[in-house]
Amino acid sequence: MKLTLKIWRQKNAQDKGAMVDYKIDGIEPDMSFLEMLDVFNEQQINAGGDPVAFDHDCREGICGMCSLFINGEAHGPDRGVTTCQLHMRMFKDGDTITIEPFRSVAFPVVKDLVVNRSSFDRIQHAGGFISVNTSGNTIDANTIPVNKVDADHAFDAATCIGCGACVASCKNGSAMLFVGAKVSQYALLPQGKIEATERVLNMVKQMDEEGFGNCTNTGACEVECPKGISLENIARMNREYLSASMKG
């Protein structure tokens, strides 16, 4: 396959950045999107150029490190996958592919396609935990039975990989799918209910302070989420928030 790549190049956080056009040849349909970029970078290095910086690690869709806004969609045109699982068979010979970083006020660019998502970590620091000591001197794991339906829903929410596709896809730059998933995981489990009030208030407060926008129910985040995190989690967070605010 022969392709034209339009890639966002930006030296560092201070640089203004711009789209730059490149041609690439010899791409096979069985390659992953990131392997295509590996080939591109190998060519850049051999030609004395500067390889494009992009985040990636596990390359099996679970670590949440890879990002990229490809042809206007977070993680590209395929559904239910991260960029590292996207394969070139989704594209045609002669295609032009636009590659940009995940853009958001709360995700400043580090270099080229790499952004800083530490704002997600800070929301978790504010309340993304159950305050139990890790000494192991707790009760037996089977002491509190958990309804399987609740446990399964908690698991579904907990499969969020924290990649930030929801934020990048949202016209408001909202992080509510991400935060809603964490709030839901704990709200659905008996172990998490004890601190539910404080947790949702603290996490939402931090989310707002980081500069993420609000949710206006367009649902783009759910469509683009590589893990299929459901909008129900946002609704559940809103309910939790409302009831917490009344208590507070």
Place this chain on the structure above:
Amino acid sequence: MALDSKIPNGPIADKWTNYKDHINLVNPANKRNLDIIVVGTGLAGGSAAATLAELGYNVKAFCFQDSPRRAHSIAAQGGINAAKNYKGDGDSVYRLFYDTVKGGDYRARESNVHRLAEVSSNIIDQCVAQGVPLAREYGGLLDNRSFGGALVSRTFYAQGQTGQQLLLGAYSAMNRQIGRGKIKMHNRHEMLDLVIVDGKARGIIARNLITGEIERHSAHAVVIGSGGYGNVFFLSTNAMGSNATAAWKIHKKGAFFANPCYTQIHPTCIPVSGDHQSKLTLMSESLRNDGRIWVPAKAEDAKAIREGKKSAKDLVEADRDYFLERRYPAFGNLVPRDVASRAAKERCDAGFGVNKTGEAVYLDFAAAVQRYGKEQAHIKGLDESDSALVTKLGTDVVRSKYGNLFQMYYKIVDEDPYTSPMMIYPAVHYTMGGTWVDYNLMTTIPGCFSIGESNFSDHGANRLGASALMQGLADGYFVLPYTIGAYLAPDIKLGAIPTNTPEFDAAEKGVKDQIERFMNNNGTQSVDYFHKKLGKIMWDKVGMARNAKGLTEAIAEISALREQFYKEVRVPGTDKGFNQELEKATRVADFLELGELFAKDALHRNESCGGHFREEYQTEEGEALRDDENFAYVAAWEYKGKPSDAVLHKEPLVFEAIKLVQRNYK
């Protein structure tokens, strides 16, 4: 220097309890005067950082990823073992201990393994308390599945994302401490050297991967939880960034490196598709609960399949060779990983492989779909003879158990595993070897500890499935927090360690010199070019089957490649900012040394055991042939300037509770 493993006296079942009863403790008020550096935030590093901070120590944690949640423990799929015996199928601490020692082909340290089995139950309690959503039955209690090398169901799981859920549990515990200010988290930082002051580990030199700054960090103890070195093979199931640099740097500063040749080649991975391949993807061992592994019984059928003239479905039962069930009737598809991998290689080498390259076998779920489908039809009172209905119901059950794995397979291979069998082949997955540690998890450098996959201690020559998560969390949550206190007790009045000392100056200079050398090298080849070459040597000559000739060649080839690397490598850009090529260069430089020591260790071990298979040492049936008389020891290598000069130290393995026999899974 003689190795002292510091194993406590007394009967095996009492050692850990007695030890805890008699160690030195640090009182809570003094803990806040002590700093601990933790490098790596996977299950071991993350759980250690959280627990140490909870206890009151000041923790400085480091990871090279953009968040501690991204550590590669997140990718572990299948499960975590614990001797809970919730199933009432005869499990016990002793049985988990026994299975682990046997699974490791009698090359693990008994006392450490017993301790691991003892604390395993606590891990599950702990994780449930943290809100980790482990799989449950309809009655609300926790569910279990079976894993290789065991005759009981003791594996707890969260679909195919157990590692993710456990790591996010540890990450949440870290977050609580980061929020309290007890953990100072350094994301996108890479440790590039250890600082030793008066013979004790007192700090590290790290590079800020965003600004390129070289930083000094001091502490009263340094904990390495940086994972394994599987990426020495270039292609492995490890993450692209997984590296051995932290472990190798401490080795070069005096920590012995143990059993580097014990590497796990996992039997069920998606086969290599071409030269562009950057990594290999695991298909969880849990799939062997329900999947049956086979190749065609006749070579001509295999050939026809390779040429695309036949497909798996064209072969009737009689024409299929379920080779694991045939060779190992007792354990069948659930033999340990090393055994399953070698059996698949044996069939493929004999010409029975089923993909274009001839390096793949089938993993087939058709029988499981039928079995579950009939069960569901029966439960729901539907027609069990309606084959379309049974297939649909069965497919739903399989999807609920392994849905994410099947989806992953489909996206990579572009073939639907619900309707045609998966194709799989072994791939490098885990390294049992690592830094040598004593019973306290301390390396041969006082004050420098090593936990999780980065140490060597619990898995012997082969790790059983679902034991890595167990060991990582055991070390971090329940073992290190005790043992490190005993070490730190005399340091309570020392005060903060200054970083403006000659020791820090020297370590920092070494790091800066290496970086400068790469930046000014003006070579012609990329880092990946050398990494791929190293990987090929390792896979061809130090992989699933090894022999003296190949290993001798590998040693010479790696040494020559290392020289070429320093002459010809090209690192573009600047070191004063974000530079991924520079990151790779520093990591590959270490792999190029480690790979040689790996081959040297494999050459010296004139026996086969677990993941180390020497072609010269096998039984008539092709099973691993151990030599307990001469090799029942841990090989701990001391760095002496270059890998070829490494000096061997032996820690004899004494088995008191378990009798050494040939492993038998028949």
